[in-house]
């Protein structure tokens with residue numbers, strides 16, 4: 001596997017960006033990409049035994065994924081991709097997976113593999129195969145909001161839409177808010193996958209965010225926009241709070257101006 005491979009170049013760039021942003025302390029965060037099998041011109045000769053997935057996912061049967069490793073540091077992906085990353089193959093039935101490349105020091109995929117693969121299965125189906133990338137990170141301003149405020153999907157999305165005039169254009173689908181659940185559990189994986197039926201971002205209370213997109217740049221850009229809005233909110237509050245902000249009608253008009261349709265299950269509940 002050569003680092004000139006386009007998907008390796010892309011994940012190395014994104015890993016650098018995530019580290020520079022401060023969204024991935026220690027071994028925080030994880031990344032996965034559903035690979036285009038046309039791009040995979042290698043003979044994998046280092047296949048691990050098959051391992052059972054906690055949920056059968058026939059929608060991604062036969063697919064290959066580039067996945068960051070459990071316990072690995074995102075900042076080390078550019079330094080040693082073959083230790084920090086692996087490629088896994090899901091069998092045709094979607095019941096099992098095996099490692100075919102990477103994790104060279106005996107590593108394994110991220111402990112959030114269930115959430116990643118269930119989300120990939122949903123997004124592949126919902127977007128006719130367009131969405132391929134998934135990023136989970138720990139952006140500080142956004143996480144701070146989940147401590148300071150009582151939030152649900154509507155109130156969090158409204159707050160973020162209001163904190164920059166272009167937010168509703170970047171994420172008209174809104175941001176799903178999930179109350180605290182144990183990371184790595186099937187419960188949070190199921191809830192996250194279900195949320196991805198309607199949204200392309202999911203916030204985990206006290207923890208961080210998942211974002212999906214057709215490529216890593218898109219998923220990264222979504223998180224960057226949300227985190228910027230959260231930061232603006234905190235700055236505004238530190239200046240004494242909002243003196244004025246865009247009305248719901250203004251938000252609707254901005255979205256319409258860019259041909260975007262805000263999630264009806266959110267905007268129709270805002271007054």
Ligand SMILES: [Zn+2]
Pocket residue numbers: 028029136137138183207208
């Ligand atoms: Zn995390």
